[in-house]
Amino acid sequence: MTTNQLISEIRKKNSFLCVGLDVDLEKIPAFFLKEEDPIFSFNKAIIDATHQFAVAYKPNTAFYEAYGIKGWKSLEKTINYLNENYPEIFTIADAKRGDIGNTSSRYAKAFFEDLGFDSITVAPYMGKDSIEPFLAFENKHTILLALTSNEGAYDFQTKKVGEQELYKQVLETSKQWKNSENLMYVVGATKAEYFTDIRKIIPDSFLLVPGIGAQGGNLRDVCKYGLNSNIGLLVNSSRGIIYASKNDDFAEAAAGEAKKIQFEMKAILDGVH
Numbered sequence: 001m002t003t004n005q006l007i008s009e010i011r012k013k014n015s016f017l018c019v020g021l022d023v024d025l026e027k028i029p030a031f032f033l034k035e036e037d038p039i040f041s042f043n044k045a046i047i048d049a050t051h052q053f054a055v056a057y058k059p060n061t062a063f064y065e066a067y068g069i070k071g072w073k074s075l076e077k078t079i080n081y082l083n084e085n086y087p088e089i090f091t092i093a094d095a096k097r098g099d100i101g102n103t104s105s106r107y108a109k110a111f112f113e114d115l116g117f118d119s120i121t122v123a124p125y126m127g128k129d130s131i132e133p134f135l136a137f138e139n140k141h142t143i144l145l146a147l148t149s150n151e152g153a154y155d156f157q158t159k160k161v162g163e164q165e166l167y168k169q170v171l172e173t174s175k176q177w178k179n180s181e182n183l184m185y186v187v188g189a190t191k192a193e194y195f196t197d198i199r200k201i202i203p204d205s206f207l208l209v210p211g212i213g214a215q216g217g218n219l220r221d222v223c224k225y226g227l228n229s230n231i232g233l234l235v236n237s238s239r240g241i242i243y244a245s246k247n248d249d250f251a252e253a254a255a256g257e258a259k260k261i262q263f264e265m266k267a268i269l270d271g272v273h
């Protein structure tokens, strides 16, 4: 998917919501456990119930890898279901990969070609040659961890190396990589006070913003400092949406939660534009 297609979908739906598909068999309604593929059946129900309020879905691969080959099959069925039924939806493989170039090119092939995701999250620690193999794919997007939502972000990311904080160096340096127009960045919703500085370095890039909902980040603060003229944000909630109810009404509850966020997003967009 091109960035322009993503922007036009955001404008059409008045939503920049990403639903995180972080499925845990201990948290989904018990009746799914009798099904042949409980994870896929749950995802299908969540996607069908929430798709009109969301522009992106983000399965975190950890939740699939945890169940071995069965989990990987559920992931494959989920991405195929999205691509076949909702091709306008932007898909994110939250895999946080990155390795020497030769290996990264295999990761890129696995997620972009074999599974057919629009994007993947990657870690910047190994530098340019570990990321450029992902960037080489046309109309695919590489989402670099910049300033993450967790406490550990303060261990390295906000520390100064020389004159500048490490996360700022990640932003500045990555802009010089080949095909850097295919980059997006992860910035945690719990770090809203950093968005102004981040936007000075990357005014036009899309930011994937996890951390609202279960982690306590605030949508309005994120938007106040993070929105740009193309909106430029994808705000993710996983547990807050998919586990809105543990009962038979789980899909309606998820839709209700997604709708609530989308409604707030529309109000924010109406106020800005």
Ligand SMILES: O=C(O)c1cc(=O)[nH]c(=O)n1[C@@H]1O[C@H](COP(=O)(O)O)[C@@H](O)[C@H]1O
Residues within 6 Å of the ligand: 020, 022, 060, 094, 121, 147, 148, 149, 150, 186, 187, 188, 210, 211, 212, 213, 214, 215, 236, 237, 238, 239, 240
């Ligand atoms: O890359 C991510 O998506 C990510 C980066 C980050 O800084 N913080 C973060 O929470 N995430 C992911 O975003 C999702 C957040 O889930 P909830 O806290 O349940 O909404 C999980 O899949 C995390 O792995």
